[in-house]
Amino acid sequence: MKRMFRGWTWEATLAVLILLCAAWATSLSPFYLDPDQILYSLQQALAVAGLLAGGLMMIVIAGEIDISLPATLAMGTIVFARMAEAGLPLWLALPTVILLGVCAGLVNGLLVVGFGLPSLAVTLGTMSAYRALALWFGGQEGHADFPASYIWLGSATLFGALPLSLLLLAAIFALLALVLHGTVFGRLLYMIGANPVAMRFSGIRVGAVKVAAFAAAGGITGLAALVYVGQFESARADNAGEILLFVVAAVTLGGIDVFGGRGHVAGVFLALLLLGTIKNGMGLANLPGPVQTLILGALLVGSVAIPQLARLRLRPRRGAANPDAAGVPRPAVPPHGAREEKT
């Protein structure tokens, strides 16, 4: 039993924090501890952001980043809107949008891999480009009046209480867990993130794997666009304008090392629950906006710092200045000269 839980310290910490924050939320507001309320709030906070976090997770594990996912989402919602207005059925629209997401991811991936470009810069550029496309295709004004079939996924509940979109999120995360931890592709993602140079010499098609990760994330984002449309019953070119922060926080808080090669799906799921719980609790208590911002930042920092400080009290001093989220210094990396190729 102990062996199974070894290495799960980070996830365990998150789980404890979720319970603590739920307790804190209960003390802040009498409205919190209601199953309907909790499910509804989690659905609204996590259904879309969680899917994006799932997609981003794959990319970060491979050692890259993609900040254009929210812009891809906006393109998706606009295309749904246009297709709904044209009277096209959902079974035609959904694959189209997912394909659109995949293509957007492919563009990112091919640019990063084909030219060896830093993914932060590339996706910063494509983010603007995709937003521009959403603006061009969708216009300045918002779209509404979606048919019931489009709205169903994002708003329906099972047994009147369990939101379908949360189930979808859980299913996608289960799928991601299977892919990342049970397939060769998943293993390759981890290895590429941990040691790209060694992978290059091993004969594995590093580029293809990375492009696939970008494409998959784009596809998941297309699905997230449908959930968005269902939740808000609206689409506009500036959708998901501020969601990136939450998504990146969820991924890094979930234990995914931003330099790649480490992290577990469960961690990200738990981090999403933690952030969603905190926001819900603070919102119900009507805390002023700046106070919420402050507390969220403090909790983000504190929840990582306190266990870290405790752990460091014992461990003999090591030189590494950039340990990963679990507090273990990274394995030795090849000298800088070898890494130079990558940039």
Place this chain on the structure above:
Amino acid sequence: MSATAAPRSDRLVFAMLQGRVFGVAAFLVLLCLGFGTASRNFLTVSNANTIALNGAILVVVACAEAIVVITRNYDLSVGSVVALSSYVGLDVVRRYPEAGPILILAPVLIGTACGAFNGFLVAVCRLPSVIATLGTMSIFRGLAFLYAGGHQIDPKDLPPWVAATVGGHVLGLSALVLLGFAIAVLAALGLRYLSVGREIYAIGSNPDAAPFYGLRSERISFRAYLICGTLTGLAGFLFGGRVSYVVPYLAQGLELTALAAVVLGGISVLGGSGSVFGAALGALTIATIENGLILLGASEFVRQFIYGAIIVLAVITDAVVQQRVRVLLKARRQRVRAA
């Protein structure tokens, strides 16, 4: 190594350094030519001055961010530090208008304090820098809003020396542009010749080897964040002073722009390489793009699309130029060895 190889390898190193910056510089020139042909108002002294002024503060922030990135860390809190140092610092100025320019220390010190906090989290608590600075981004922004309490600082609240300092001219050149240039030069020289600078490159380049050389990487990354905070605090004063209108929600998204400038400037996000000049040029490139797009007179969608496309093109150009330089260096090295 033969006796003749040493001076040649020095020149090679120099060429390599220049190569990193050469890519950005080349792209900037191409960009200016492109905009110049598209709009007749672009290639004028007046417009160049406008670009320099608009980009000067971003240059300072980009240099600050570059120093942190070179140590293989991120600082996502620069926007919030600018807002906090700008608001609180200029509020101090508002309260003591007689004290004069010495109060520029107020925003600078606040920025340094913020940098120290970031450094504490990353170096002492060993937090991953993304989490730490994502958190401090929210913390500092929240503090700025709470301090402001729903108010703002109006132009009438600030004493005239603020606008005079930021908008003034020295020897006919704008003080702001000179300041941006001075900071870029000082940062570049400091990183090259001061031991702190060398150490910053060292731990960014190979953090695991650093302790074997006797380098305390915690101390060095702390110092890097400290310097970054100081420069960002100064940028806060400049932001607030230039427009003379300070609100707690200013500079949102500045961190992304700063990172864009840094990456455009050829600094690797893996740390350990790149020149602060590159970051400064990257900042100027972004200012040029923003200015050029307005001069084009196209619709907003076209502007946004071209902005994204240019960023991608800039990075491609840099990568291609890097590749060329590397090939040339390899050829040279082989020639030296054959000789």
Place this chain on the structure above:
Amino acid sequence: MTDETQLRRLAHRMDRRAWLKLALGTGLSLPAVAALLESSGIAVADTGLRIFMVPKFTGFIFFELARAGGEQACKELGATLTYVGTTTADVEGQVQVLQNLLPQKPDGIVIAALDINAPVPALRQARNRGAIVVTFDSDVAEAGRDVFVNMAPFEVQAKAMLDSALANAPDGGKAVWVAPTPTVANFISQKKAIDAVIASDPKYQSIQFVDTLYANDDPDKSYSVGTSAMQANPDLKLFISGSGISTPAINKAIMDTGRQGKVFATGFALPSTMKTYLDNGTCRQFALWSPYKFGYMATYMSAMVKAKKISDKPGETVDVPTIGKRTIEATSIVNLNSMLFFTKEHPDFDNAVSANI
């Protein structure tokens, strides 16, 4: 037992201690948070109506003034006002704020919406549970609200800005429209109204718009955009903006580039920010309504409709204290219609000139 195992067990215990510390810390911080809540003035009321005001984003002085007006209205009516919102213009965040209001069963929601459609599902639920929803500044689709309080009909807003423009530059000239982003609905409506007014009224035909620029309600961006626009159009005469943040910033840009008297930036702005520019002549006139009265009126409407003292149907005339009689028009829109002009001689809310448009 090896040293390593001992160390590991010790580490485990230390982790447990760390969690204990965290729990203690959280527990000890609860009173601090409670104190913070008290000092922010968010106490649950015992009597009267509970009204929640949701701005576009908090910390923005327009909405802080509206909040003060709303609190005054609540004080006079024996109700309580709670002010909630996000710190950025976050569409999804604002909807989450509304969702967090639902379990609290508000009597009234007064909201300046960031998106016409996105808040509607949540607002619909709120209305189903008995809340009266009043939108102000930015409307939502009719299904989501009971009344929309506009500052003035868009045509009046347009004329106010254009009149101010002509007061600065009587011969008109080339103009640039400045807005936060392309998708903010009330700015789109303002621009449409401006174009319609220019097309139909010969008085304004000397004003020709050459571009629309976006400055994200950021002072520095507005400044940079202003300087670049002046480079792009050397004969530019006017910047017109409904954004109170862009106008003063561009005035500074005009001052710094020595173009006072040649280029003017006007539109809507707060008097405190513009005082300097009125005094030194960079700007001769701008317009605004009173955000304080705006918040007062919106909150007043919400409370009165909830208390069934007035109806929200078109045709109903409401006598709003300190503002006057206002009639609810078609689609349940009512206008504050207290547009003011500010000039050097009339630079504050107290002495501004009423714009009789």
